[in-house]
Amino acid sequence: MIRINQIKLPLGHDRQDMLAKVSSVLGVPAGEIHTLDIMKQSVDARKKPDISYSYSVDVTVRGIAGKKEEKLVNRLRNRNVLVQDGGGYCLPRPGTAGLSHPPVIIGTGPAGLFCGLLLARQGYRPILLERGEDVDTRTKRVAGFWETGKLCPDSNVQFGEGGAGTFSDGKLNTLVKDASGRNREVLRLLVEFGADPSILYVNKPHIGTDVLSRIVKAMGREIADLGGQVRFSSRVTDFIVEQGRLKAVMVNGSERIDTEALVPAIGHSARDTFEVLLDRGIPMEAKAFAVGLRVQHPQKLINQSQYGMEECRELGPASYKVTRQTAEGRGVYSFCMCPGGYVVNASSEPGRLAVNGMSYHDRAGDNANSALIVTVTPEDFPVAEAGREALAGVAFQRKLEEDAFGLGGGMIPVQLYGDFKENRISASFGEVKPAFKGQYCFANLREMLPESITKALLEGMEGFGHMIKGFDRPDAIFAGIESRTSSPVRIPRDGNLESGVRGIFPCGEGAGYAGGITSAAMDGIRIAEEIIRRYRPFTDS
Known part of the structure; x- marks a missing residue:
């Protein structure tokens, strides 16, 4: 595959204009261009109001592959044209350790949802515990709060299906450097669940709160369809720790859920949960x-x-x-x-x-x-x-x-x-x-x-x-x-993404490892990878 950077085109152009430009750069007839995929689009406004788009595109040419692509690129001597590795995101192979209980994820914001989705697709049947309500009920609750000022402490702009990002602009740009492909995988999955495909390449992608609400609902539905659980109005009220290892969590003060792998993806506003974590000896700063x-x-x-x-x-x-x-x-x-x-x-x-x-x-x-x-x-x-x-x-x-x-x-x-x-x-x-x-x-x-x-x-x-x-x-x-720009605490984790209390994998913005929808989702994917790398998929047999 050939990557061409800095393709400049005026506002109002169409795909034929882009084909003609690529044809000119490569010196091949437009009809010989087999595929053309936009990888990045940005706006060049340095000479406003004369504004243009700048693109990076991936191209294949009929009859040209492998060594022939390299020869074509070398002949052009254009630093904006290079051979591109076509490899994408890959999950690790499952580990060998067994799980006696499903992984438990606290929170259904981007970190929790993406972690849960990847685990569910690999057969781990995760349990997602969300203190707030489902997105439809939550949306009505928030609208009522905005109108009357009557607040529900467990279901509001910060808490509920989709997390705080559900009531935001749905911005998807991130400053995280990503050699692993997690960033693009997050965007690809969002498109799979209903986002506009343009988020895969525009420079500052966004979804919007109305579209994001539909997406998080569809993601949760798939997790459940694959054998996982997404439980609302389920606030984690305690952590059972024995000899430096997490054994279980308590839900709503009375229900015990045992687990060997806990993912606190609690967001930056779960202050009562921070307090309980600290009381139970989970390192925090x-x-x-x-x-x-x-x-x-x-x-x-x-x-x-x-x-x-x-x-x-x-x-x-x-x-x-x-x-x-x-x-x-x-x-x-x-x-x-x-x-x-x-x-x-x-x-x-x-x-x-x-x-x-x-x-x-x-x-x-x-x-x-x-x-x-x-x-x-x-x-x-x-x-x-x-x-x-x-x-x-x-x-x-x-x-x-x-x-x-x-x-x-x-x-x-x-x-x-x-x-x-x-x-x-x-x-x-x-x-x-x-x-x-x-x-x-x-x-x-x-x-x-x-x-x-x-x-x-x-x-x-x-x-x-x-x-x-x-x-x-x-x-x-x-x-x-x-005041809620990012978490006021960090829950330290080691090189294997685990807390000093074994079995706890701090995740996302609340743990101090992300700052926005995309970086939180990427961190959720990273934690899912670590759980997959360690354990076999969960079975109750």
Whole structure:
């Protein structure tokens, strides 16, 4: 197979245009090109509004393979054309150790679902325990919360089938370097379950909360069809550990489930589960993360800045990424940017409030939003009692969320950026109209933020205004608190992906090994590989 990089084509091109371009690069007639698969598509907007697409494609030519491909490529002397290995993702061979009980996975977010799916397809009959509800019931529950403010602590934006990513933009880009093929395998499986095939090659793929809901439901259904179990309203309340090895978990305080292989894929918000894990001697440590506010701008402003046009046609709504180092050495940057999206109430604990961003598949909303967040480290966290140091970041988050809840009386506290600068409560919105899911009210957000975070946000906004014209406009809408950017703890694992307590395989974002849908799913696959490598498929005979 031949890989051609940096194929440039204008907006509005069709497949025949691409065939003609590939034919010209290779010096072979277009009719001789047997297959042409797009591997990557990105937008080149360096000369806006003269925008083009840049592609990497894999090509086969009739009658040319093996050594003939090498000769053709060598003759071209084009560094953008090379012979490509056609190998794909492969699972390891099953191990020889037996299992007396099925593997147990805690959580049905991306990490848990992908781990469970691979194990189910290999005959391991995993049991997935989800504290929240199925995605359809959960969606209704969340809609009711946004309308009334009545929170269900076990089924909300953070907990339930699909995990926190179900109520997000469904972004699938990741910075994880992947020589194993897990990244593409995640995307391939998502397409298999109903995602648009374009996610296999677009530079910043996304699914959208509406499509992702259907996908996670279909994945869970297949796990069950293959002999696994997906159990909702099943909160793990204890871990039975004997002589340094996990023996069982307790569900809902009364049901014991024995297992030799436990995968905690609990997500970044399972704070009560973190506490039980710590109490049972599972090694855990505090880690750095980031906190801040959500900011909303008109989507047309972002489109104009990124593409030189307010209406982006086939390009779709534009995204952005901004980052800055402050004078005091803190990083402040955008995170989880949602084109055409909404800021949502993402709370999961009574008396505490957190926000997130969400988009539907069409990204058709009037506003762009993203988190503007500032790095915090264990040095910023309150002093913890002896033996509880690992949960100091949790305490830091909870204090911010309690203050946010108090500021808004349970509603999302909101402030215009100009008023945030002047340290005063806003009286009305400007030209930027609010786009929220959940009730909101005006408040002075500086009252809930540590001074170091406020200073970093002000410095960051001033700098970002030089990167994106109008980013620091006075009527940009701030909302907070954005506190769930990543897990505040790490559950260490060794080179074989196992905790210091044997039989536990910490997994995904909650364990501190992922940061988003794709990386969490990849980590779930990695844990599945380790279980397969060790054990034979489970049988109850």
